[in-house]
Amino acid sequence: MNPQHQIDPRASCHISGPPKEKFPLHQTKIASSNSMYERRAESKTIKLAFLLILSLAPGCTSNHSIDSTATDSKSTGVSKGIEVSVQTYWQNTEIYLQPGAQVKLSAVGLWTLEAEKTFYGPEGSNAAYENCHYGELVAQVGLHYYGKTICIGEGTTFTAETVGLLYLSSWAPWDADRALGAGSVMVQIEAAGVDAPTLVPADLATINLKNLAADELEISGQHVIVTVSKAQLIKFQADAAESIEVFDNFYQSHLELSGHAPYTGQPIRYFPDADTRELGAWAWMLAGNPIRLDPMAAYGEGFDRSNLLQSQNQANSVWGFVHEMGHDFTFTNGGRYLIGRGPTEAWANIFTLYTLENSGHPEADKDDRCRDLDEYFQNGEYQTFKNDTWLPLCMLFELKELYGWQFFKNFFRHYNSLGQDNLPLKYDIDENRWAWLLSEFNLLTGDDHSELFKKYHIPLPLNSP
């Protein structure tokens, strides 16, 4: 195989340090980009995107629940009341803190993460979870991967250790738990910070950003939130609104293909986070909610010329941004059709290519991705397929050529509607999982695809036809 299509063997994955590695993680590292990007990368370093579906996957704000009428941001700091829904991943309080800033929080109300709807207060359930309690109200300054989570319960006072926006959330290991939850709590905040109002794209035409007190803020589109420094926003103000619109359209394409919005339909946040560099030597982007980005990937000084706020310019790469969103859409219902790291990337790239094609982006061009197939068909082994980003994509694309995108629209809708009893086991042997997928493909199309599976050296149980 062409080496540029391989996982970089130098890329070792070392997730270390408390607290998040304690939870079951799905984690793969892959070549994050299309062939254009990789050709550029060949002479330098092959950057790797880094998929890590975090059990914690912190996420989205609901701007509409913020009561900004109670805000007072004079020299005394900010005082405001905010309603936090148990389903919101991470809610931006729109308060920007510097290290050393004192924050006092108190909360009342009832919520639950239990399917049986046993309600409890902001102190959470009786079950300890990390340093806090399952279902407890928690805070974080910034959404950095290694950021410190502060247990709030019914109230606490803490001193900010890092700079950033103050976010609140319910504390749960699985995003699915939040989807089952109900209720909200009212949080009163007194903070020695400054206002950091969330902007909508329309604000960007007229706002004088230099008048804003905070050095960081968020722009919220319909489906996507971008966390951005004031300095970067000033630099890219002219393009930012159109760029966010482009991201909203990316999301719409994902929704069109999947028929299901992840994270209970809350927006997906893009958060520049230097911690991604700590996750592995070549970490670049990290799926989840937020989608964490190496700051260089976020704002375009890198060799791949990707820029969150200049994505309206099709000369810039958007592949990585779209690719990570694709991961977020493939983990619905446990993502049990993702068998191995190569196919995991390929399924995300089904979303990527559909989206880029929809938006007429030049990165949709896939002409040379399957150029090494003959060699693989003759001498390849399944382990190569299992770890390769492009081979599984070539296989899936054969189905797209046969049936069009409708094949995937049907598959995702069917898969997302399956009950737990009809899903293959997550840790079953590959043979059984592939056999399940083959039968699903056959069922959906009325055709037999076992020859396609065999051609790609995909293992099937011995008793398969």
Ligand SMILES: [Zn+2]
């Ligand atoms: Zn990926």
